[in-house]
Each structure stands twice: as structure tokens, then as C-alpha cells.
Amino acid sequence: MRWWPSCVLHLLRCLRLRVCTRRGRSRLPGWPREIWAYVRLLVQSLYFNSLTNSDVVFDSVFEPVFWTVDHVTRWFGMVFVCLVVILTSSILLIAYLVLLPLVLNTYSPVWIAWHLCYGHWNLVMIAFHYYKATKTSPGYPPTVKNDIPFVSVCKKCIIPKPARTHHCGICNRCILKMDHHCPWLNNCVGHFNHRYFFSFCLFMTMGCVYCSVSGRNLFLDAYNALETNYQTPPPPYTFKDRMIHKSIIYMWVLTSTVGVALGGLTIWHAVLISRGETSIERHINGKETKRLAKRGKVYRNPFNYGRMNNWKVFFGVEKRSHWVTRVLLPSGHAPHGDGLTWDIFPVKKDMMPV
Numbered sequence: 001m002r003w004w005p006s007c008v009l010h011l012l013r014c015l016r017l018r019v020c021t022r023r024g025r026s027r028l029p030g031w032p033r034e035i036w037a038y039v040r041l042l043v044q045s046l047y048f049n050s051l052t053n054s055d056v057v058f059d060s061v062f063e064p065v066f067w068t069v070d071h072v073t074r075w076f077g078m079v080f081v082c083l084v085v086i087l088t089s090s091i092l093l094i095a096y097l098v099l100l101p102l103v104l105n106t107y108s109p110v111w112i113a114w115h116l117c118y119g120h121w122n123l124v125m126i127a128f129h130y131y132k133a134t135k136t137s138p139g140y141p142p143t144v145k146n147d148i149p150f151v152s153v154c155k156k157c158i159i160p161k162p163a164r165t166h167h168c169g170i171c172n173r174c175i176l177k178m179d180h181h182c183p184w185l186n187n188c189v190g191h192f193n194h195r196y197f198f199s200f201c202l203f204m205t206m207g208c209v210y211c212s213v214s215g216r217n218l219f220l221d222a223y224n225a226l227e228t229n230y231q232t233p234p235p236p237y238t239f240k241d242r243m244i245h246k247s248i249i250y251m252w253v254l255t256s257t258v259g260v261a262l263g264g265l266t267i268w269h270a271v272l273i274s275r276g277e278t279s280i281e282r283h284i285n286g287k288e289t290k291r292l293a294k295r296g297k298v299y300r301n302p303f304n305y306g307r308m309n310n311w312k313v314f315f316g317v318e319k320r321s322h323w324v325t326r327v328l329l330p331s332g333h334a335p336h337g338d339g340l341t342w343d344i345f346p347v348k349k350d351m352m353p354v
Contacts, residue, residue, distance in 0.1 A: 138190025
């Protein structure tokens with residue numbers, strides 16, 4: 001009866017081999033296994049080591065959300081750019097076809113000259129800065145070995161990060177003096193295009209306010225005409241008249257809404273520029289201020305050169321004429337510095353004597 005255990009063992013081996021073969025045939029395709037491995041990695045990262053804190057847990061739990069937002073923003077960037085171009089073009093179409101004939105037939109020559117000069121100057125500034133903001137590279141740190149001082153190493157790019165450099169998850173690379181990723185530009189706002197972005201926001205806000213204020217009476221007349229049309233017998237308005245009224249209402253509502261929203265964003269960035277910091281550095285400096293305040297110390301931003309100096313450095317103003325040629329007129333000059341190294345002035349002094 002000694003053959004009995006060996007036969008049983010042989011039978012068990014055969015059954016095990018057959019089960020393993022069936023499991024191999026019924027394995028899931030590649031993409032579900034990758035998703036499952038990614039989920040397991042996220043769960044394991046919650047208890048990876050003793051250095052785990054609330055920030056690590058938060059980043060791990062919301063990593064799928066961040067990944068989704070980054071990819072959606074990346075793929076819809078051109079849609080947002082086209083939307084900006086289409087909406088701006090629609091306002092220009094109404095201005096030239098509807099408002100310009102009214103201005104020429106109603107206003108005095110002085111007011112006609114004012115509207116033509118200011119309107120076209122504002123339009124040129126908006127178009128120039130928007131084009132430069134979308135097409136200008138924000139600036140990237142070198143990926144080869146160099147002697148440039150750095151403050152840390154990017155965990156995703158695995159390259160040294162100079163001061164004020166941060167990684168953009170949408171662009172998937174590090175950006176010099178990164179402020180934020182703007183979906184309306186389909187580009188990051190960094191060292192080399194930060195001025196273009198702010199100037200675009202400023203002049204777009206000025207243009208929207210100009211259209212809203214100058215077209216207020218036209219909007220009220222058009223609104224009252226359409227409102228009267230629904231409450232009383234319709235006046236002798238033609239189809240062309242009704243389309244003109246609706247166009248004026250559309251222009252006033254759009255420019256007023258954008259003027260308020262974009263105006264708030266412009267004021268916020270102006271405050272940051274006055275303080276010598278970016279949107280990301282605002283959060284970092286806030287945390288450092290609270291951390292040092294608990295120790296009885298005061299945190300000072302090393303890149304704050306003083307309110308006026310900050311604006312000079314931001315616009316690249318090196319002499320008085322630059323306030324006109326580089327701020328009030330289109331200019332493609334490079335920003336101050338290379339974005340890799342930064343001067344630190346603990347004592348605020350005039351960096352550019354103007």
C-alpha cells in the first residue's frame with residue numbers, strides 16, 4: 001500500500017498544474033492590471049513609512065482627481081484658446097458693424113477721435129500680449145549637468161530645481177518662477193511670459209470696462225426696446241433693428257461680466273507683484289510666516305525688493321522712457337534676469353535707479 005500516497009501526490013500535482021494553467025488563461029487584459037497596480041500603489045503609499053503625514057495622505061487619496069484635472073486641462077487647452085478668440089472676435093464684429101456707425105453719426109469729431117485712438121490702441125495691446133503669452137515659453141531649468149545653484153531636486157523630473165522653480169503637472173515639466181498654469185493660454189505662466197500674461201489681463205479688463213461704460217446708454221435703450229416689445233403692441237422694428245438691439249445687449253453683458261471677473265484676477269496679481277511673489281509663493285510664504293510666528297520669528301520674503309522696485313523688475317523698466325516704450329506700448333524685451341539665479345536683498349534699495 002506504499003504506492004497509495006505517491007499516487008495521491010501525483011494527482012494533486014496534476015490538479016494544481018491544471019488550475020494554474022486555467023488561471024493563466026483567464027488573466028485580465030493589460031489595462032485593468034495596470035489600474036489595479038496603480039490603486040494598490042496608492043493604498044500602500046498611505047502606510048509607506050513613519051514619515052507619512054496628513055499632506056502625504058491627502059495627496060495620495062486625491063491623486064486620481066489631480067490626474068484627471070491635469071489631463072482634462074491639457075487636452076482642452078486649445079478649446080479655451082479658441083473660445084477666447086471667438087468671444088473677442090464677436091465683440092469686435094459688433095463694435096465695427098453696429099457701434100462704429102452710431103459713433104460716426106452721433107458724436108462730435110473730438111469724441112470720434114478719442115474712441116478711435118483709444119479703442120484701437122487697447123485692441124493692439126490685447127492682441128499683442130495674448131499672442132506673446134501663449135507662444136512664449138515660460139522657461140525651463142537645464143536638464144544637463146551644470147554649476148547653477150539649486151534648492152531641491154524635483155521628485156518627478158529628477159533634476160535640480162533652482163529657486164522659485166516648481167513642477168507643473170499639466171505641462172509635465174519644471175517651470176522657472178512658475179506662477180500657475182493658465183488654461184485660457186494653454187501655457188504655463190512663468191519667468192519669460194509672466195509680464196505678457198499680466199499685461200493681457202490688464203488691457204483686457206480696461207477694454208471690457210471701456211465697452212461697458214461707453215455702451216451703457218445703448219444697452220439701456222436696446223433693453224427697453226425689446227422689453228416694450230413684449231408688454232405693448234410691437235413698434236415698427238425691422239429684423240435688422242432687433243438684431244442690433246440683441247447684439248448690443250450681448251456685448252454689454254459679456255464685457256461687464258468679463259470685466260468684473262478678470263478685473264478681480266488682475267487686482268490679485270497686482271498685489272502679488274507688489275509683494276514680489278507668485279501665486280505659488282503666496283501659499284508657501286503664508287505657511288512659512290505661520291511656522292516662524294510660532295517660534296517668535298518674522299518671515300521676510302527674500303525676493304521682495306520693495307513695491308516700486310518689484311514693478312520695475314517685473315516690467316523691465318531701466319529708464320524713464322521705458323514706462324512708455326515697454327509698458328504702454330507693445331514690447332518684446334526679455335525680463336530681468338535669467339530665471340535661474342536671483343538677487344536677494346535683505347535691505348530694500350533701488351535696483352534700477354530711474
